[in-house]
Each structure stands twice: as structure tokens, then as C-alpha cells.
Amino acid sequence: MENRITQINSSLYDQCIADYEVRSSLFAAEAPEVGAARAKAIGHFKQLGFPSTKVEDWKYTNLVPVLKENFELEQDEDILSVKDAVIAKSKIDLLDCYHIVLVNGKYRADLSDAVNVEGVYLSSITDAAARPAFKQHFGRYIDLEKFHFAAANTALFRNGLFIEVKRNTVVEKPLHLIHITTADAPTYFQPRQLFVLGTSASISIIESYGTDTNGAPVFINHVAEIVVQENAQMQHFYIQAGDQHARYVHHTEVYQQANSLYNNYKASFPGTSLWRNNLNVALDGENVESHLYGLYLAGGQQIVDNHTIVDHRKPHCNSNELYKGVMKDDSAGVFNGKIFVRKDAQKTNAFQQNNNMILGKKAVVDSKPQLEIFADDVKCSHGSTMGQFNPDALFYLKSRGIGEEKARALLIHAFAYDVTEKIPIPEVQSHINALIEQGLK
């Protein structure tokens, strides 16, 4: 423990440090890029530990109760069987896609569709070690001095997925990644992903999350790195549903080059105890476009914490971020959106908006949009709102015979519509609308 104020004292920390020592001889067999990243990361993790609420970015999300749950580190596992029903639950009706199933981070070809598309390479992260795109990009983009969990993951990840979409490859059908976590004792997992889109490549990736833990709590520290090279396009969907036994800290680091497009659509629903999402996008080339759409419907005692960083490094880029929250019951939300516009990034358009509907008497949202602008010729705006039902709208609906509950549901759908309408795949849109419906009950 380096710093008793900013770190939480927990056995998990000690386990992590010990695990690194135990496995360090095995790391020598990995690609040198991975070994180097691990060595650097463990140093940072020793410094950082697990963040207490004294760390500014963790001010509103207290991990002490989570870390008290006696999590054990994941071990090397045999091939686990997974109930079909658990996988089926995440599937999207009528969607023509490739299903890719990962169990505790491990890519399971036996449960997945083969992706026989020229120019697409998909494998477990361990099998990717020799690939140039992997070596070139792995572990390159996350600032491990800042991100406690990403440091731990980088040092200690066991399983993961690598996807490479080669230059000029347009993948017509979306990939649907279904992440299943299964355990029968409290377990801490650290899966890892790297997606590399080559020049002018294009793909849609949907990611869903499911758990089957027999009541045991699981803590998933997930890290994804995404590289979108010149003129490439990625549509990326996160559908974050799950049960109360799961806690997620989920880091996505996106690195974009000139003329590329990255759109992220994230929807989270009641169930899971904790969603902490870090979504960082670096616009590191001219004419880059990024859209970040978020919808969080929170209920029960759930904590949903979205931190985003949009980093404009070069001129003539556009970013637009819209996060909308519907907070029921005793749920707690955090929105922290940083936009950096660096000195070089003239002619930047950067917009950010966070709107919340607070429905639960004890529900809260801490919303903090932050702009840091070092260029002078830019258009930027940000804002956040908190609201309740508009009584006039509610009355209007009721005056047409629509009952209280249905009227509220209609208004919540309407509130979410600014986000849901943006979802470009109709089946995904309907799926998310159905989850909203379900989440409102």
C-alpha cells in the first residue's frame, strides 16, 4: 500500500500483487510487448491500488462495500459449460449477426459462430500474440498512471479477445459479443479486448453481458482497446443488463486516426449492482468524427457511473455526446464528461449533454460536464439537466384515456428517444426499447 488515503485496503489488492509474482515466470513466454506492458502496469497499480472516494474520479462511487465481499482472483479454468438459456437471454431477436460467446473472458469458438469473412481475424488474445497488428497496438493507449483498474487489468489479465479487421474490409453482418460470467464463489475477473480496424475498414460490434453465478457475487474489471485507423468506421453497442450479483468496472479506450468514425451506443438497465464505465476517445487525426450516446435506466440500489473523456488532439474534428438517465428507486448515477480541446485542435466542434429524469425519491445523480479548451477557434457546448415528469404532458396523455403507468412509460420512452432513435440497427433498437419496457416495471 503506497497511499492509505487514496487507496482501499483490501485483500484483493494483496492477491493481485501476489498473483503477479506467482505468474511472472509465465509472462516470459508471452509476446514481449505484453510482458513489457504488464511490468509497467504492475508498477502503476502498486502506486494506485484500488481507488477510495478521495480520488477525484471516484468521489461518488464508493468501492469499499464492493471490495469487502471477499473476492478471489480468477484462476486458469477448464472449459466451463454454460446453460444455453443464459446465452440466449442476451440474444437479439431477428438480428442477423455472428454470435461470439466469451465465458469469463475466454473466447469460446465451440459456442460461437464462425466468422468466415475475408479480412477478419478473430481469436483469443493469447492466440493473437504473433500478429503484427496485435504487437503494434496492444497496451498502447491507456494512461495507466491514471486508471487504477486498467493498470490492474493490464498487469494481470488472463483471457480476452482480439479482432482485426483488415484494410478495406467491410463486415456486413454485425458481430454480437456475448460476455458470460460464471462462478460459484465470489470471484474477480479481468478480461481484456483489443479491436483493430485497418484503413477504410468497417464493422458493427454489439456487446452484451450476462451472468450465471448461483448467487455468488462477481466483480468484472473489463478493459477494451479499440484502434480505428484512417477512414475506418465502427458502430459499437454496449447493452449492459445483468443481475444484482455482478459489479462491473468497464474501461474502453478508443484511438481514432484521420477521417475515421467511431460511434458508441451504450444502454444500461436495472439489475447489476454497479456499472462503472470509463469511455475514453482520442481523436488523433483530422476530420475525425465521434458520437457517444448513452442511456441509463437505473433502479433498486444500483450505481451507474459513466466517465467519459473526449480528447480532441487535431483540427477539424467533430464530437457529440448525449447521455440520458432515468433514475428509479434508490439508484445513484454519476456522469462525468471531460472534453479536451488541445492547442492544435482548431475548428473543433465538441458538444456534450447529460439529461436526467429523477423518478425515485431517494435517487440521485451527480453530473459534472467539464470542458478544457486550449484552442481558440472552436465550437463547444455542454450542459446537464435534472428533471421529473412534465405534469402537462402527463395530464395530456391521461386526458386521452391512458392510465398513469402507461403514460409514465410513454414519457420515459420519449425521453430516451433522443438516444434510442440514433441506434442505426432496427433490431438492436427494438431490443433496447424492450429492455426499457422491462426495466420500468
Added chain:
Amino acid sequence: MLSIKNLKASVEGKEILKGLDLEVKAGEVHAIMGPNGSGKSTLASVLTGKENYEVTGGQALFEGKDLLDLSPEDRAREGVFLAFQYPVEIPGVSNINFLKTALNEIRNYKGLPNLEAKEFLKLLKEKQKLLEFDAALANRSLNEGFSGGEKKRNEIFQLAMLDPKLAILDETDSGLDIDALRIVSRGVNKLRNGKNAFIIITHYQRLLEYIVPDYVHVLYKGQIVKSGTKDLALELEEKGYDWLKEDSKETEAADIMLPR
């Protein structure tokens, strides 16, 4: 159908309706006129159950049921409809989905199953045609970005779709140009039958040339101070309301209720 007796209501502690009486029978069209602020919209709000309107006395029976005792949605399901003076914009709720939901809620209340998609579409087309209501508008978000006139037409389109027993039209004519007024009036006239009734709140006699009322009432300071036939509307148009104000002062002084 509707029987209002000595209705008193206040908003934020201020009494707006001060003992109002009105009898509406099936098949009738009643016009309510009166200067701004006299309580016309308040009457509509009280009858449809808007919150913050406190009924302090009197009663309103609808088909023998105590209307004031029902929730707003149940009043609608029983067959009361208000075409709002200021329709609300609800971005994100599609007009069509809204109508389908409303229609089915009303049907379910009556013990009827949901309307089949095909039936619903048929009804939609039929009523669109009746009111020459632009299909593009029907497909948009509820009133979002509609012009004043379009919103009013949408109210009447909803009226046609929901087919209530009692329709209250609150200044539907304001914001409508003459062509739209004609179309809307023609639509309303076609919807008239012996079983339903209309209360038409308006400032202007113009609308009443198209939808000819059986009775005209003047609402002034929360009471109906004069009732008559459609000729009363003409008289009001010519003379304004000032002569009634004089009248009403006298009545107030004499503390006599004007006969309806």
C-alpha cells in the same frame, strides 16, 4: 349527459368558478363564450380532472356518474374528451403510437380487446380523410414542431379517432385559417350524431356559423350569466361583452342568479 350544478372551483386559493350550472343532453351542441379570463378553460380543466384545480362546491354528473370523483384517465374512458386550447408537445411519443395506446386503453376499460393492427389502420385512414389530416403529421412526434393550426387539427383528429360521448373544444378555432376552420367544422359536423354532444368554447361567432349550436352561454367571472340560442352569439359579436358586464354587476349587486 352532463349535468353541472352550482360548480365552484379554485386554483391556488383563488376562486375561479363561482357557482356554475349547465345541462347538456345527448345530441346537443352548446357554445360557451366569454371574455378572456372568465373561466372557460378552467371549466374544461375541472371537467377533465387537471390537478391543481380544486373543486370547492357543487357537482358534475356525467351519464349519472359523479365525474369529479373519477381519475382523468377514467373520465376519458367514460367518454369525455377535451380538445386543448394549448395542446402539449411531446417529442419522442409518436402520434400513431399514442393514439393506438389511448384507443386500446379506452377499449380495455370497456372490456373490449385491443384493436387489430389492420382495423386500427383502417380507422386511422378513414379519420385522416375525414379531417384532411396530413399523414406526415400523423406519423410525427406528438405535436412536436406543429404550427398552432396543425396542433388544433390534431386535437380534432384525435377526437375523431377516440369518438367520445362528450367533446369539449377549447378555442379550437384560434390559430386556424379559414380553410382549416371549414375542414375542421365539416369534420365535427360529420361526427355529430344523436348520441354525442359538444361543448364549444370560443370567442368568435365565426366558428358557430359552421358548427351551429343549439345553445349559447356566456361565462363571465366564473358564472353563466346569460344563455340563449345562436342569435346570442351574433349579438355578442356586435356588442361585445361590456353590456353583459354592466348587467352582471347589477345581478351581483342584487345577488340574483340569472336564469339559464
